[in-house]
Amino acid sequence: MGQRYKYSILLFTVLCLLAGTLHVSYLKGDIVFLTEPLARLKNVLQMSPSVDKSVPPPPLQASFPWLQCKGGRERKHIAYPKNHKVGGSTLFSILSRYAYTKNLNVIIPRPFLLSRMYPYTLYPEYYMPPPHNQTFEISMHHTVYNRTRFPQIMPKDTAYVTIVRKPLYHLISAWNAYSYGKKFGLSKIKNPIATFLADPKKYDRDCGHGIHVPLCLTQNSISVDLGFLPSDNEKVTLGSDPGRREDIMKTFVRTVDQDFDLVMLTEYYDESLVLLKRLMCWSVRDILYIKAENVRKANVVEIELSPELKQNHKEWSYVDYALYDHFNKALWRRINSSGNDYWGEVRYFKSLNIQIRNHCQVQDPCSLDRKPPLVVNSTRWGPGFVVDSDLCLLLRRDIYCRVYIQAERVGKSLWLTKSNRSVYSRGDTGRKYRYGKILPVVEQHCVYCTRLGQCENLDTLGHFHRDGYISEEVYQMTREQLCKKQTKRGKRKRNTHK
Structure with a gap:
């Protein structure tokens, strides 16, 4: 018994010494550019002289498991009812690439128009069916969230995710993207958004738009995409009964809170993606992104607005402001309770994503074959992987x-x-x-x-x-x-x- 105890102590000591030498930093050492580092890593990786040096060495993997996420296994079922002007196209690209590499069943609109299922057409006549005797696994196209319909077509263990944004920034982004100035006859005005906010009801009289623009252009537009009834806008606008207004708002925010596993914030996109990774037990590789084309081309113009006009917008989009305030607080509570050096992982992810983006964004895609691959080593937050031309093409895909x-x-x-x-x-x-x-x-x-x-x-x-x-x-x-x-x-x- 004493000898076994001695062996146990000796084994524990050896393991501790090995763990102490493992590379788990989150900055430059985790990314290896295969130009000169190949020779530097030769001894570490014990490469034979006969090995073809044009083939990159495998990523360095830590010999201990990284922190297991909740549930302990990868989740593959996710529903993102894509909403407007919140950075949704970038999340769409992430989910699309994930579904593609995992060969998962995705809801595809029948005529393949991204907004064909928007606003209220999440029904079989508008989308392609899944393969025989199979179910859908990922949903990521434009549609108004329907808390009755989604559970009918998605598995029970589906994670529901959405994104919200500061309502005023959302208005400015949508205004530029969908030419609201032209729609409201304000395109020749010097500061059209200020003119609009002086009397929003004069210009935006009702909802019922789509399928290529938000159902409600300016009033509680984020909330309407998440299932808030457009007819309830009249009940929560300025001048309506304060008690009733408060009850309607609280009921809606509570419903979204109950239904969604994660509400991301546009202003804290990378921070939200790290939370998504942990929620789904995904790898860092799964949440890499190059901003979608429409996001890169977006031209958000800074505008001057008086405190009175900003208050007008708060009253006009009362539910959107309450929604954002609630989930802004919820996000930070979640972040503050996250372990395993959450902020270290965020810094690591941001640094890694920028370097991979710079590596993959080249004018000539064929030149990716001539570039040495990138090797990303294992860290405390996930396994290593190789960034080759195939992964770059997937990240760049339109x-x-x-x-x-x-x-x-x-x-x-x-x-x-x-x-x-x-x-x-x-x-x-x-x-x-x-x-x-x-x-x-x-x-x-x-x-x-x-x-x-x-x-x-x-x-x-x-x-x-x-x-x-x-x-x-x-x-x-x-x-x-x-x-x-x-x-x-x-x-x-x-x-x-x-």
């Missing part, structure tokens, strides 16, 4: 391309072909080609070929190779030909500008 490639998978799962695809769609009359014609090697396999013109050829080629329709040999040969053409075009452009 938001419409995500929908159409996902639709291809759905079509294949339903045994659709070019001849019978109209069973679940309105034909194949998508947008005009953006990157040229579809590759012949892709065209022989695709269902919704015209739609795929939205994608870069490397995206469609990679997808059909990934799903097993194109062999490795054909894939590599076609990719090489594509990149040679791309290089020649680039040279011609540079010569033209000389």
Whole structure:
């Protein structure tokens, strides 16, 4: 017994010494650029001289498990009823990439228009069915949250997530994105938002808009997307019964609080994503993002508003302000109770995401093949991984391309072909080609070929190779030909500008 005790003490001491040498910092040491570090890591990784040095070494993995999240296992079912002008397209891209890499069943609008299920059309005639005897696993398209309908089509263990934003910033963003000044006849006014807020009811008389703009343009627009009845706007506007107004607001905020597992804040996006990662037991790799195209192009103009006009907006969007105030406080309570060095993980994620974004955002996608991959080592918050050209292409993928490639998978799962695809769609009359014609090697396999013109050829080629329709040999040969053409075009452009 005494000898066993001595062995136990010795083993514990050795493990402690090993743990002390493990690399678990969250800054530069966790990211390895494979130019010179390959030689530096040779001894650590015990690489044989015969190993092909063009292949990156595996990420350094800690020999102890990182903190297990609640439930102890990865959750794959999530519903995000996409709302307007809150950073939703970025979350959409994250969820779409996650669903794609995990091969999960996603609700896809039948004509593949992102807002086809908005506002109140989350019904079978508006979306593609799941494969036979299977269920949906992820929802992420525009629709007004319906607390009765969602549980009917999503699994019981689904996590419900949404995003809210400071109401005044939300108004400014929506105003610019949807040309409210033109809609309200204020486009030639010097400060149209100030003019609007002086008497909002004069310009925005009722709800009932859509499907391409918020159902309620300016009054409690965030809340309406989350299920607040537009007809109740009259009951909570300035001049309505104060007691009734308060009861309606509190009931709605309480309902959202009960129904949603996480309410993210646009102003604290990365902080919210780390909470999402922990809620879902995901990895850091799962929440990486490059901002969606419409977010990058957004031009939010700073405007001067008097305290009186700001108060007018608080009265006009009374429920939105109460909603934001409640979930702002809730977010910080959640953050303050988070363990495992939450703020260290946020700093690590922000730093990592910027470096991966800089690595992946290149003008010529083919140049990603010529760049050395990035190796991200294991940390206390998750396993390591390699950032190669395939991951970069997934991160860069256009938001419409995500929908159409996902639709291809759905079509294949339903045994659709070019001849019978109209069973679940309105034909194949998508947008005009953006990157040229579809590759012949892709065209022989695709269902919704015209739609795929939205994608870069490397995206469609990679997808059909990934799903097993194109062999490795054909894939590599076609990719090489594509990149040679791309290089020649680039040279011609540079010569033209000389």
